[in-house]
Amino acid sequence: MSNTNQGRTGLVLLACCVGQLLVVLDGTIMNVALPSIQSALRFDASTLPWVINAYLIPMAGLLLLAGRMADLFSRRGFFLAGVGLFTLASLAGGFAQNATTLIIARAAQGVGVALMSPATLTVLGTTFTEPAARAKAFGLWGAAGGSGGAIGVLAGGVVTDWLSWRWVLLLNVPVGIALFVVAAISIAPSAAPAGPRKLDVLGALSVTIGIAALVYGIAEGEREGWTSPVSVVSFAIAVVGIGLFLFDQAKLSSAPLMPLNVFRNRAVVAANVSMFCIGAAMAATFYFLTLLMQLVLGYSPLLTGLAYLPLSLAIFLGATAVAAQTSKLGERFTLVSGLGVSVLSLGWMSLAGARASYVIDLLGPCVLFGIGVGMILATTANLATASLPSSQQGLASGLLTTGQTVGGAAGLALLVAVANAGGGKSQIGDEMASGYSHAFLGAAGLLVAGLLAALTVPKASGAVTKDPARVVTHV
Incomplete structure (x- = not known):
C-alpha cells in the first residue's frame, strides 16, 4: 500500500472512531448535567426525562433505515450529513434559552447520530477488507465506542463543575467541524450499487x-x-x-429494506444477540455503578468520573489487544472469552456493599469488566459485517447499532425494576447497595444469554466475503 493510501485510510479510521466516540459519549455525558439543566431551564420532573428521550427515540427508530439508505445511496454522504446535523444541533442546544428549544435540539442530535453511527461501521467495513487490517480497525472502533460511555461520565462531571452545562453541548461543535473536514477529505465516494436503487x-x-x-x-x-x-x-x-x-x-x-436471509448466517445472528445483551449490560452497569458511587459511597460527580478512568482504559486495551490476536484465536473464542470475563466481573462487582473501598472492591471488577467489554465490541462488529457483501454493510451496521440501542433501553428498564425490588428505592445505604447488587447480577445473567448465542458462531466465521453479490450463510 502506498504512503498516500496509508495516510488516507488512517484518516478514515480516525474519522470513524471519533464519530463513534461522539455517538456513545453524548449518550452518557448529558446524564451528569441533568440537575444543572433542570435548574437553568426550569424543567419539571415530568419533562426532564425528555432531554434523554428526545435524543434516544429518533436515534433508535432511524438507525436501521439510515444504515440501509447509506447502502443504497451514499455512505460518505450519510456520514457527512449526520456529522453536520449533529454539530448544528449541538450548537443550538448549547445556546437554548428554554426547555422546548433544548428538546428540539436533542431530537435533531438523535437524527444526526442515526445517520452517522451505522455509517462509521459501514465505511470501515468497505475500506478495510484485508482480515488483519480489518480486525485492527474494528478493534479501535470498538475501543472508541466502548470507552465513550465511561469518558462521558468523567467529561460530564468536569465540564458541569468547572464550566457550565452548556459546554456539554458546545464542546461538540469544534470536534464536529474538525470531524466533518477530515471525513470529507478522506472518505471516498462509494460506487453506485448494481441494479435499481429502490427504497x-x-x-x-x-x-x-x-x-x-x-x-x-x-x-x-x-x-x-x-x-x-x-x-x-x-x-x-x-x-x-x-x-x-x-x-x-x-x-x-x-x-x-432488510432481506431476511441475512438471519441464516449464524455469525450475524450471534453477533446481534451478543450486542443486544452487552448494550443492556453496559447501560445498566454504568447507571448502577454511578448510583453506588454517588448515593451510597458519597462520591462527587468529578470523583465518580475519575473512578471510571481505569474502566475506560481497560475497554481500550481489551479491544485493541484482542484485535491483534483475533485472526489467531478466532472470533468465537474471543467473543465467548469476552462475555465470560464480563460475567465474572459483574459477579465480583455485586459483592460491593455500603462500605466498599474503591481500590479493594471496585477497581478490580471495573478493570475486568472493561477488558471484557472491549473484547466483545471489537469482535461483534467484525462478526456482524465480515461475511456479508459490501451492498449490505449499511444494513448490517444499522441492525447491530439498533440492537445495542434497544438493548440498552430495555435492559436498563428491566434491571431498574430488579434493583427496586431488591431495595434500590430505599434511602438506607445497605439496602440501596443490595438493590444495586441484584442489578449487577441481572446484567451478568443477560450476558450469559449472549454467551450461549456466541457458542453458535461457526469456527470459520470471520472471512470477508469475496463475492460482493453473495451472502455467505451457515445453515
Whole structure:
C-alpha cells in the first residue's frame, strides 16, 4: 500500500472512531448535567426525562433505515450529513434559552447520530477488507465506542463543575467541524450499487415507527408504570409496526429494506444477540455503578468520573489487544472469552456493599469488566459485517447499532425494576447497595444469554466475503 493510501485510510479510521466516540459519549455525558439543566431551564420532573428521550427515540427508530439508505445511496454522504446535523444541533442546544428549544435540539442530535453511527461501521467495513487490517480497525472502533460511555461520565462531571452545562453541548461543535473536514477529505465516494436503487417505503415507515414506539414505551413504562395507557398504546403500536415490517420483508416488498436471509448466517445472528445483551449490560452497569458511587459511597460527580478512568482504559486495551490476536484465536473464542470475563466481573462487582473501598472492591471488577467489554465490541462488529457483501454493510451496521440501542433501553428498564425490588428505592445505604447488587447480577445473567448465542458462531466465521453479490450463510 502506498504512503498516500496509508495516510488516507488512517484518516478514515480516525474519522470513524471519533464519530463513534461522539455517538456513545453524548449518550452518557448529558446524564451528569441533568440537575444543572433542570435548574437553568426550569424543567419539571415530568419533562426532564425528555432531554434523554428526545435524543434516544429518533436515534433508535432511524438507525436501521439510515444504515440501509447509506447502502443504497451514499455512505460518505450519510456520514457527512449526520456529522453536520449533529454539530448544528449541538450548537443550538448549547445556546437554548428554554426547555422546548433544548428538546428540539436533542431530537435533531438523535437524527444526526442515526445517520452517522451505522455509517462509521459501514465505511470501515468497505475500506478495510484485508482480515488483519480489518480486525485492527474494528478493534479501535470498538475501543472508541466502548470507552465513550465511561469518558462521558468523567467529561460530564468536569465540564458541569468547572464550566457550565452548556459546554456539554458546545464542546461538540469544534470536534464536529474538525470531524466533518477530515471525513470529507478522506472518505471516498462509494460506487453506485448494481441494479435499481429502490427504497422500500412501507418497510421504512413501519420499522421506524415500530422501533421508536418500542423505545418510547420502555422509557414511559419505567417512569409511569408498565400498565399505564401511554405504555400500553406504545407497545401496541410497536407490535403492529414491527409485525407489518416483517410481513412486508417476507411477502410484499420486491426490494426489502432488510432481506431476511441475512438471519441464516449464524455469525450475524450471534453477533446481534451478543450486542443486544452487552448494550443492556453496559447501560445498566454504568447507571448502577454511578448510583453506588454517588448515593451510597458519597462520591462527587468529578470523583465518580475519575473512578471510571481505569474502566475506560481497560475497554481500550481489551479491544485493541484482542484485535491483534483475533485472526489467531478466532472470533468465537474471543467473543465467548469476552462475555465470560464480563460475567465474572459483574459477579465480583455485586459483592460491593455500603462500605466498599474503591481500590479493594471496585477497581478490580471495573478493570475486568472493561477488558471484557472491549473484547466483545471489537469482535461483534467484525462478526456482524465480515461475511456479508459490501451492498449490505449499511444494513448490517444499522441492525447491530439498533440492537445495542434497544438493548440498552430495555435492559436498563428491566434491571431498574430488579434493583427496586431488591431495595434500590430505599434511602438506607445497605439496602440501596443490595438493590444495586441484584442489578449487577441481572446484567451478568443477560450476558450469559449472549454467551450461549456466541457458542453458535461457526469456527470459520470471520472471512470477508469475496463475492460482493453473495451472502455467505451457515445453515
